[in-house]
Amino acid sequence: MHPPLLSVKALTTTFRTESGVFPAVDSLSFDVAPGEVLGIVGESGSGKSVTALSILGLLPDPPGRIASGSIRFQGREIVGMSKSELRALRGPSIGMIFQEPMTSLNPVFRIGDQIIETIRAHEPVSKAQARQRAIGLLDRVGIAMSERRLDDYPHQLSGGMRQRVMIAIALACSPRLLLADEPTTALDVTIQAQLLDLLRDIQRETNMAVVIITHNMGVIAEFADRVLVMYAGRLAEQGTVDAVFTTPRHPYTQGLLASTPSLEREETRLATIPGVLPQLTETLPGCRFAPRCARRSDACLQSKPPMVDTGQGQLAACFHWDVSAPGAVP
Ligand SMILES: Nc1ncnc2c1ncn2[C@@H]1O[C@H](COP(=O)(O)OP(=O)(O)OP(=O)(O)O)[C@@H](O)[C@H]1O
Ligand code: SF4
Ligand SMILES: [Mg+2]
Structure with a gap:
C-alpha cells in the first residue's frame, strides 16, 4: 500500500458572514492515492469547490479561512504554508482546471504565451x-494546427477549445495531482464526453492522480475509481464507485442515484430528493440531511451521526445506514 499522495484530515473551512462564522466544510477527511481518480459529488452549495480551494490555497481570505484540520501533499503540510510556497506547489505538483475557462484564461494574452509563461x-x-512544449501540449489535448493556434487569443476559440487549452496549461508542468472542478459543466454534452475521454486517456498515460468535482453521478460512474458524497459541508458517504453505486448506504446517496438518468432503467420520470440544502448559516444539532430524510428518527435530530464503516472500507455518516429500504423508518 502506497502512502497517500494527498491526505485531508478533519478539514474545517469557515466563512465569516454578517450573522457569524459558519463552516462551509465541516470535519472532512479523505485520502487520494497516487494515480487514483477520486470523484467528489454533491448538490450545489455542498462545499465541493471550497474543499478544492482549501487544498490549492486559493480561498478568498477573508471571508474564508481554514479553521482547523490538516492537508498533507506528499507528506508536506499545506495548511499554514506561505503564499509563495503555495504558488510553487500549484502547477508543478497540483494542476487545476475550473469550470469557466473565460475567467481562468487571461483575455488579453495569446494562449501560446499563457502556456509558455506557465x-x-x-x-x-x-x-x-x-x-x-506548448505545441506538443496543444497537440496532446486535440487542438489541430497547434502551432498556428498559439497566436490566438482566448475569444477566438470555442468554449470546448478553451477548456482544452486549460487542460494543456494544467498539464504543462506534469503535476502528480490534477484538481478538476466541474471541468465540463458549461459545455454541451458531446463536448463534455470528448473532454472526459481526453482527461481519462491522459490520466492513464501519466498515472497522475485526479480529483474530479461534479454534481453529476454519471460523470462519477464513467470516470472515478472512488467517490466522496458531500452534503452541506459534510461527508455523507465514501467508497469505491462499484460499492457506492451497487450498495449505497446513506439515504442522500440513494436519493442522488435515484435521480440520475440511467440507460438501463425505463422510468420516464426521475425521482428527486424533496427539499433543499440547509443554508450555510443554519445550525442544526443533528444530521444536516434530517429535514429531507424519510428515514430520520429522534436520534438524527439530536446529535451528529458518526462515520460508520459499513464494510470493505465504505463509510457512511448515518445512524440508520443498515435499514435497507429508503423511507422504511418514517
Ligand atoms: N466567498 C464566499 N463567501 C461566503 N460564503 C461562501 C463563499 N464561497 C462559498 N461560500 C459558501 O460555502 C458553501 C459551499 O460552497 P461551494 O462553492 O463549495 O459549493 P459547491 O459544492 O462547489 O457548489 P456548486 O455545485 O454550486 O459549485 C455555500 O454555502 C456557499 O454559500
Ligand atoms: S437516517 Fe438519520 S442520520 Fe441517516 S441520513 Fe437520515 S436523518 Fe441523517
Ligand atoms: Mg463548486
Missing part, C-alpha cells in the same frame, strides 16, 4: 524550448 514560471527552460 512552463517558464516553474522550470528553467528557454522560450524556444517552452514554445515547443
Whole structure:
C-alpha cells in the first residue's frame, strides 16, 4: 500500500458572514492515492469547490479561512504554508482546471504565451524550448494546427477549445495531482464526453492522480475509481464507485442515484430528493440531511451521526445506514 499522495484530515473551512462564522466544510477527511481518480459529488452549495480551494490555497481570505484540520501533499503540510510556497506547489505538483475557462484564461494574452509563461514560471527552460512544449501540449489535448493556434487569443476559440487549452496549461508542468472542478459543466454534452475521454486517456498515460468535482453521478460512474458524497459541508458517504453505486448506504446517496438518468432503467420520470440544502448559516444539532430524510428518527435530530464503516472500507455518516429500504423508518 502506497502512502497517500494527498491526505485531508478533519478539514474545517469557515466563512465569516454578517450573522457569524459558519463552516462551509465541516470535519472532512479523505485520502487520494497516487494515480487514483477520486470523484467528489454533491448538490450545489455542498462545499465541493471550497474543499478544492482549501487544498490549492486559493480561498478568498477573508471571508474564508481554514479553521482547523490538516492537508498533507506528499507528506508536506499545506495548511499554514506561505503564499509563495503555495504558488510553487500549484502547477508543478497540483494542476487545476475550473469550470469557466473565460475567467481562468487571461483575455488579453495569446494562449501560446499563457502556456509558455506557465512552463517558464516553474522550470528553467528557454522560450524556444517552452514554445515547443506548448505545441506538443496543444497537440496532446486535440487542438489541430497547434502551432498556428498559439497566436490566438482566448475569444477566438470555442468554449470546448478553451477548456482544452486549460487542460494543456494544467498539464504543462506534469503535476502528480490534477484538481478538476466541474471541468465540463458549461459545455454541451458531446463536448463534455470528448473532454472526459481526453482527461481519462491522459490520466492513464501519466498515472497522475485526479480529483474530479461534479454534481453529476454519471460523470462519477464513467470516470472515478472512488467517490466522496458531500452534503452541506459534510461527508455523507465514501467508497469505491462499484460499492457506492451497487450498495449505497446513506439515504442522500440513494436519493442522488435515484435521480440520475440511467440507460438501463425505463422510468420516464426521475425521482428527486424533496427539499433543499440547509443554508450555510443554519445550525442544526443533528444530521444536516434530517429535514429531507424519510428515514430520520429522534436520534438524527439530536446529535451528529458518526462515520460508520459499513464494510470493505465504505463509510457512511448515518445512524440508520443498515435499514435497507429508503423511507422504511418514517
Ligand atoms: N466567498 C464566499 N463567501 C461566503 N460564503 C461562501 C463563499 N464561497 C462559498 N461560500 C459558501 O460555502 C458553501 C459551499 O460552497 P461551494 O462553492 O463549495 O459549493 P459547491 O459544492 O462547489 O457548489 P456548486 O455545485 O454550486 O459549485 C455555500 O454555502 C456557499 O454559500
Ligand atoms: S437516517 Fe438519520 S442520520 Fe441517516 S441520513 Fe437520515 S436523518 Fe441523517
Ligand atoms: Mg463548486
